[in-house]
Amino acid sequence: MGPGMGPETLSDRVPIMRMGEDLLITLQGDLDDLTVESIERGVTSEVARMRACGALIDISGLDVVDSFVAGALGRLVQMIRLLGAEAAIVGIRPAVAITLVQLGVSLPGVTTALNAEQGMARLRRTRVNGNTGVRP
Amino acid sequence: MAEYPLAEVEDLYSYYSQMMDSVTDYAVIRLDGAGVVRSWHAGAQQLTEYAAEEIIGRPIAQFYTAEDVAIGLAESDLDAAAKAGRHQTEGWRVRKDGSHFWAAVVLTAVHDRDGASGYGMVVRDLSERREQALTLRSLEQMVNSIADYEVIRFDLDGFIRSWNQGAQTLTGYTADEVIGHQVSMFYTAEDARSDVLEREMAGAVRDGSLEVEGWRIRKDGTRFWANIVLSPIRDDEGDVAGYVKVARDLTERREQERLVQQQRDEILELSTPVIQVWDKVLILPLIGTLDSGRAARLTESLLERIAADQAEVVILDISGVPAIDSGVAQHLLETVAAARLMGTISILSGVRPDTAQSIVHLGIELGSLRSRTSLKDALQLALGLVRARNWTGDGARDGAGDVV
Numbered sequence: 271m272g273p274g275m276g277p278e279t280l281s282d283r284v285p286i287m288r289m290g291e292d293l294l295i296t297l298q299g300d301l302d303d304l305t306v307e308s309i310e311r312g313v314t315s316e317v318a319r320m321r322a323c324g325a326l327i328d329i330s331g332l333d334v335v336d337s338f339v340a341g342a343l344g345r346l347v348q349m350i351r352l353l354g355a356e357a358a359i360v361g362i363r364p365a366v367a368i369t370l371v372q373l374g375v376s377l378p379g380v381t382t383a384l385n386a387e388q389g390m391a392r393l394r395r396t397r398v399n400g401n402t403g404v405r406p
Numbered sequence: 407m408a409e410y411p412l413a414e415v416e417d418l419y420s421y422y423s424q425m426m427d428s429v430t431d432y433a434v435i436r437l438d439g440a441g442v443v444r445s446w447h448a449g450a451q452q453l454t455e456y457a458a459e460e461i462i463g464r465p466i467a468q469f470y471t472a473e474d475v476a477i478g479l480a481e482s483d484l485d486a487a488a489k490a491g492r493h494q495t496e497g498w499r500v501r502k503d504g505s506h507f508w509a510a511v512v513l514t515a516v517h518d519r520d521g522a523s524g525y526g527m528v529v530r531d532l533s534e535r536r537e538q539a540l541t542l543r544s545l546e547q548m549v550n551s552i553a554d555y556e557v558i559r560f561d562l563d564g565f566i567r568s569w570n571q572g573a574q575t576l577t578g579y580t581a582d583e584v585i586g587h588q589v590s591m592f593y594t595a596e597d598a599r600s601d602v603l604e605r606e607m608a609g610a611v612r613d614g615s616l617e618v619e620g621w622r623i624r625k626d627g628t629r630f631w632a633n634i635v636l637s638p639i640r641d642d643e644g645d646v647a648g649y650v651k652v653a654r655d656l657t658e659r660r661e662q663e664r665l666v667q668q669q670r671d672e673i674l675e676l677s678t679p680v681i682q683v684w685d686k687v688l689i690l691p692l693i694g695t696l697d698s699g700r701a702a703r704l705t706e707s708l709l710e711r712i713a714a715d716q717a718e719v720v721i722l723d724i725s726g727v728p729a730i731d732s733g734v735a736q737h738l739l740e741t742v743a744a745a746r747l748m749g750t751i752s753i754l755s756g757v758r759p760d761t762a763q764s765i766v767h768l769g770i771e772l773g774s775l776r777s778r779t780s781l782k783d784a785l786q787l788a789l790g791l792v793r794a795r796n797w798t799g800d801g802a803r804d805g806a807g808d809v810v
Binding site: 360362363364366367368370371372376377381382383384385388389391392395 | 705706709710712713716717718740743744745746747748749750794795
């Protein structure tokens with residue numbers, strides 16, 4: 271991350287909200303190479319800065335979800351995991367799900383959920399299981 | 407009668423003879439009172455192939471067919487001319503070689519200065535015209551015998567020029583009521599306003615013919631769904647001279663198609679019922695043969711229900727599916743994958759031993775698919791999964807929640 275690229279600036283461009291130990295990232299509109307790059311910068315720096323335990327990526331606001339977007343999402347999830355946090359994708363609409371399956375994209379190993387609430391619950395459970403292996 | 411000097415008469419006769427010889431499309435023959443040929447000329451020879459010396463002095467019956475001679479037609483024609491002064495008739499006549507031609511004959515009674523009577527006979531070969539007339543009439547009859555089709559002709563401005571029985575049956579109008587009227591009288595008010603006719607005529611000229619379907623109006627104001635083929639008629643120069651329109655009533659077929667589609671939709675709806683059996687748990691009982699159309703619809707309706715009910719687990723019960731081929735298995739796994747992308751777990755239930763064998767032998771990648779043999783077991787697993795998933799880790803432990 272360059273010194274000029276403050277996290278505030280980036281979170282302005284990519285809506286990132288803090289919810290307890292987790293981050294909620296809301297993607298909207300159309301994704302192109304440039305946007306994806308700035309999202310990656312914004313999300314990774316925020317996860318690191320906040321020492322977030324989990325990150326939810328809400329894609330219900332995306333206009334188009336194709337194999338390019340799916341690839342970008344898969345990479346984003348991996349980056350978040352490398353920073354020690356769990357990631358989940360929420361808000362995949364029925365039509366988007368069908369399209370992705372037909373494109374052969376099934377985002378293997380990526381946690382998904384219907385909505386932010388469920389996604390959050392799932393992240394926490396994974397965290398508990400992953401960190402301690404036992405229930406509290 | 408005026409007296410003419412002999413020289414002048416001879417001049418006149420010579421002029422007259424030359425003129426007669428130049429007439430080749432007609433035979434103009436002089437007959438005496440008994441109907442015997444007294445004069446002959448080039449046109450007569452061309453028509454009948456007799457030379458003057460062969461025919462002069464022969465009776466007119468020479469040109470009649472044997473049947474007509476037998477009934478004394480030649481004599482009765484002469485009588486009619488003698489009585490009325492002029493007699494016009496058409497009929498078969500015979501050439502020298504025995505071949506027939508269709509002749510238009512005008513017999514005129516003439517009287518010379520001595521009061522002796524005779525006849526002037528003008529004969530014209532109408533064989534070709536008769537053939538054309540017959541062709542036209544047979545075409546007309548053919549067109550009229552097509553009872554189910556409207557076959558009509560209209561001119562460049564859309565004014566109706568011919569009408570057939572089928573058109574009458576279809577629209578309820580008789581020929582008298584429509585000929586001379588614009589063909590747009592059958593259009594709906596909206597089509598008539600928006601220059602549909604002009605566009606259709608232009609399209610027919612551009613592409614050689616135009617097929618359209620649309621609503622048309624009958625005489626009684628009811629409408630019918632018409633299939634229409636419009637073709638331009640071109641004259642010898644290749645210019646468009648009018649249009650032929652062939653139309654038929656497809657109202658019934660359209661209605662049937664609509665009904666079939668509606669029934670198909672209803673059946674599809676019925677055959678893909680999604681049942682909510684528990685909070686956040688859906689069951690999709692699959693019954694009967696799955697084709698790709700049904701499978702696609704099934705996937706779609708299941709995912710919509712998942713979104714609407716926010717279901718976390720869905721059970722795909724295949725105990726009612728007689729056979730699982732690779733297509734069906736592929737569809738099922740795609741549905742499972744799409745549901746997972748939305749965040750929902752799928753459980754396959756009702757897998758029989760033979761189904762298990764065939765799915766694996768088909769080489770289909772199962773991934774993390776969960777499966778149970780009975781619906782009861784599947785439901786138990788589903789409820790466990792829902793409890794575990796909703797256990798947030800910061801509340802009291804939910805007894806049944808288990809490792810997922």
